[in-house]
Amino acid sequence: MSGPPPELPIVLLDALMPTAQRLVLNRRGSMVWEVKSPRGHYAVKVGYPIEATPDYPAQPWTALAPAREGAVLHRLGVTNFAYGEWDHGTWNFQPWHEGPDLHELWQPYRTGTPLIAPHTGAALGCAEALAELHTKGWAHGDVQPAHFIIGPERTHLIDLALARGGHVPEGYDFPFRGCLVHYEAPEIAQSVLTTGEAEPTQAADIYALGASLLISATGWRAVEYPDDAPRPVQRQAVADGRRRTVRAPGKLGELIEAMLSHAPQDRPTVYEVGKALS
Known part of the structure; x- marks a missing residue:
């Protein structure tokens, strides 16, 4: 997919007739893409396979991810979206959500001296968005700060391509092989x-939410390993529980510590997280 700047596939141009993109x-x-059209304001996702390199194997699943997310959105009862196929993979479009992500929103807190505790309203919004998904019986599988969009009225949890909890058409499904370590x-x-594979769980989502809150509030990831370490080395550090000593300030720090418990059964549920934050 190298070469000139990418363009929207013809099928999406025909469907949306963009006025701005x-x-x-x-x-x-x-x-x-962010696309504005007579039909509405959309996030348009287009997937294609990653070719093999000397350092990394091919990743064909990326071509299927937009359609898989579309199937998940359908199961969750989301409206005003569509998904399908193009020459190199699959696509979907869904409502665009305006606002900063969690990491962007909390930037002032982690750059101050000394660190101050973030206002917990945004953290509560993230917990509420995750709780909405968990209530429907799903696990997200890819919780991270960039996937919480803090809107003017509510927080949106986006990027559901790896979610598990209901039927996905076999032609668009693929194994879960982890997320951002x-x-x-x-x-x-x-x-x-x-x-080589795993099964996303709601308890794992809680750990990921805790790690997301920690890095957004302090700038530090939860587990210590070299920045340039190979992926297996990073994962081994996580599996071994090589936690950093850094903590978020205030009562938020105590809650995050519980969310980052090594054993899944020791972590609070998303409802307990929400109660603590409210």
Whole structure:
């Protein structure tokens, strides 16, 4: 997919007839546009396979991720979206959510001297968004600060391509092989190391939310490993529980510590997190 700037596939141009479009992301087998059209204001996702390199194997699943997310959105009862296929993979479009992500919103807190405790309203909004998904019987599988969009009225939890909890058409499904290691729970990391795959769980989502709150509030990830360490080395550090000593300030720090408990059964539920924050 190298060469000139990417363009929206013809099928999406025909469906949306954009009046304005902006390329937001183009990396790791995924392109995302912000598109305004007579039909509405959308996030448009287009997937394509990642080709093999001398250092990394091919990743064909990225071509399926937009359609898989579309199938999840359908199961969750979301409206005003669509998904389908194009020449190199799959696509979806869904409502655009305006606002900063959690990491962006809390930037002033982690750069102050000394660190001050963030206002917990945003953290509560993240917990409420995750609780909405958990209530429907799903686990997100890829909770991270960039996936919480703090809107003017509510917080939106986005990027559901890895979610598990209901039927997904076989042609669009693929195994879960972990997510961004900074936010992987120890049991997920260990399973990926041992078998190459894992099963997202709501308890793992809680760990990821705790890690997201920690790095957004302090700038530090939960587990210590070299920045340039290979992925298996990172995962082994997570599986072994090599936690940093850094804590978020205030009562938020105590809650995050519980969320980052090594054993899944020792973590609070999302409802207990919400109660503590409110």
